[in-house]
Amino acid sequence: MAGPIPLRARDRARAEVMSELLAAARARLESEGSAALSLRAVARDLGMASSAVYRYVPSRDALLTLLIIEAYDAVGEVAEKAAGSGSDPAQTWLEVARAVRRWALDQPYSFELIYGTPVRGYRAPDDTVRAAVRLWGVIIGLLMRAAGEGVLAPTGPDFDPAGRMAPEALATAGWTDPDEVPDEIARIAVRSATLFTSLVGAISVELFGHLHHVAQDYARFFDVTIATSAAGVGLRISLD
Amino acid sequence: MAGPIPLRARDRARAEVMSELLAAARARLESEGSAALSLRAVARDLGMASSAVYRYVPSRDALLTLLIIEAYDAVGEVAEKAAGSGSDPAQTWLEVARAVRRWALDQPYSFELIYGTPVRGYRAPDDTVRAAVRLWGVIIGLLMRAAGEGVLAPTGPDFDPAGRMAPEALATAGWTDPDEVPDEIARIAVRSATLFTSLVGAISVELFGHLHHVAQDYARFFDVTIATSAAGVGLRISLD
DNA sequence: TGGGAAACGAGAGCAGTGCTCTCTGCTGTG
DNA sequence: CACAGCAGAGAGCACTGCTCTCGTTTCCCA
Missing domain, CATH: 1.10.10 (Arc Repressor Mutant, subunit A)
Known part of the structure; x- marks a missing residue:
């Protein structure tokens, strides 16, 4: 070497x-x-x-790919920083969501680049995966901490987690054999996607204009959406 | 005339x-x-x-606008049809969400056209609003029915609905004076956005590749996301 | 039954794009 | 010091949206 x-x-x-x-x-x-x-x-x-x-x-798309990686890293860093300071997992999630939203509003085109319509002919190379995973890491970390502290009380329905998660994702978290993952952990992993979806969804919907003539105070509207979804997952956020 | x-x-x-x-x-x-x-x-x-x-x-963008209207109408019709058959509001919402997802998977580019990154330089003309509103109508209708039947039990946080909804939206529903809208109704209206967001978000996230290496059985994963968010809003969906 | 206006379609042309190829210098190295 | 390799420039190809002009067709009304 x-x-x-x-x-x-x-x-x-x-x-x-x-x-x-x-x-x-x-x-x-x-x-x-x-x-x-x-x-x-x-x-x-x-x-x-x-x-x-x-x-x-080598091409315009390759240049875009570099910008995509930058954007994933930027949003990941924003999320990690926002998650670092909080203590209560639920309120921390709200802070993370708010921070990501603020980032997206500040650089809407970067948000679009990663969470909007994929660039035509673009196939995520492995470089982007590492960067894209950072936000997921924050979410899973919060949920695990909440579960450890015993404050995770999902009101969403129960379900059999078998076969829902991709083995690769579980492997990343340390479980080589998917069958060995405790159901409780697997359920948390599946539910984590609800947080991810509500975050990306709420920002997309606002940024892409679908709340035009629907919402008035976008920031407070956003909080309700995040908090309402989080309740289903098990994080009780209090507003106002 | x-x-x-x-x-x-x-x-x-x-x-x-x-x-x-x-x-x-x-x-x-x-x-x-x-x-x-x-x-x-x-x-x-x-x-x-x-x-x-x-x-x-008159232009390429105008042609796209015509296709956008078509797409909004198509998805609205799919949702209305799926909502028409059900009885239990909660399970009906799951059916609506599944139907919209299926439509999106069948015509991904149409979905992208309306819920993905907006076309550059495009400003939704009024023609599109009428079509875009159909999906919202289905959601509000379901929630109102659930409230009427007394089966709406939100687990999401409480909040003051004042100033969150746009007056236009409330006016469309028949309330000319925003101050006269009962808080309970206003809260439902605000929460309806959580359903909309989880639906659009879950489909976007899947279609745009963000569940690659995360989820395995996409359809069942989707169900969990929809049902978990719906619990926060007050619709208790049972899975499996 | 004409005549004139409006609509229609074709073609050329402009400014812009991604990308390739060739040619000229400059750089770093054996 | 010579030579291979690299950086940059420029021309060129095929494509895009859009405009302008030119004949031709169609329709309406006097």
């Missing part, structure tokens, strides 16, 4: 151009959305020929 | 071309998605010059 190869001048130049490229692309994404993100425009912003960009990025 | 003007030959021809145009556009939408829907391609399918299409549709 050789140590890190010293960066020669050319490599440093390359890394620098690459980061300028990403910065320019991110700027255009935030201001105009992914559909309007054109490789040629980014090249113009950098003062280089469009063909030169292809030395750094 | 003059009666319907008799359709002259030219009008009939125009209507026919228009419907062929829509059919061709729908076909391309279903097979390749909205991003790849090109007006020129549709024109080629019809054997006409691309410029001629502009006699019928």
Whole structure:
């Protein structure tokens, strides 16, 4: 295993151009959305020929993929930070949800990029999975902590968890044999998706305009949606 | 008020071309998605010059808008049909959700068109609102019936409904003065959004690939998500 | 029964896109 | 110091949405 190869001048130049490229692309994404993100425009912003960009990025979709990973990481970090401070799992979940919503409102096009319609011809490469998983980690962590503290009281229906979770997901959590996972744990894992869904759903619905003429105070409306779903999962959030 | 003007030959021809145009556009939408829907391609399918299409549709976005209305109406009809047959409101909601999911899986691009990332530069014209409201109508109807039958027992948190709903929405339901709406009704209206969100969210999350490597049996996973959220709203769905 | 206006369709053209290919310099290394 | 490899530029292809112009057809009304 050789140590890190010293960066020669050319490599440093390359890394620098690459980061300028990403910065320019991110700027255009935030201001105009992914559909309007054109490789040629980014090249113009950098003062280089469009063909030169292809030395750094194999295609427009690949550039978008890099931005997708950045966005997953950003939202994951926001969630982790919001989860770190709280004590009561239920109220902490509300804080996490609020933080993610705020992030989404601040950079709507980044949210769209990852949770909206997938980019045509795009197939999530493994790089994105690692980043995408961070938000799930926060949710599962909260639920496990709540279960450990004995404050998890789901009001949703009971169900047989067998065959609902993908084995890979359970393997990630440490259970190699899906049959060995206690039903209680498996049920929590399945229910965690309800939190994830309500979060992504509530933000999408608001951001994509489906609450237009329906809700008035969007922030408080959001809180109700999150808290109502969370009750089914077992987290009792109190509002107001 | 003059009666319907008799359709002259030219009008009939125009209507026919228009419907062929829509059919061709729908076909391309279903097979390749909205991003790849090109007006020129549709024109080629019809054997006409691309410029001629502009006699019928002012722009590509306007053509998409027509397809959006169609999609809203289709999903609304699916929901209404599914709601019509059931008796128990809770189980009926599960059936409605399942029916909408099935519709979305059958025509994913239509679902994306209305509930995914909005088309750039698109601002919902009033025509779409009427169609978009149909699904909301089904949800509110179910909740009102449940409340009337006394089987609505929300486990989600209590909250002050004031200022959360948009006055327009309450006006549509018959209350001209927002202050006159009973709190109980207003709370139901706010909570109805949780059902809407869980439905749209659960389908989006599945369709857009966020359950890849997470869920195994997607249909049963979906049921849990819907039922768990519904418990918070007050509909007790039993699974299995 | 004409004549004129409106509608229709075709074609060329503009500005933009993603992407490829070729050509020219510059860089780093044996 | 020479040579391989790399960065960048530019032209070009096929495609897009959209506009403008030009004949042709259709309809309505005098």
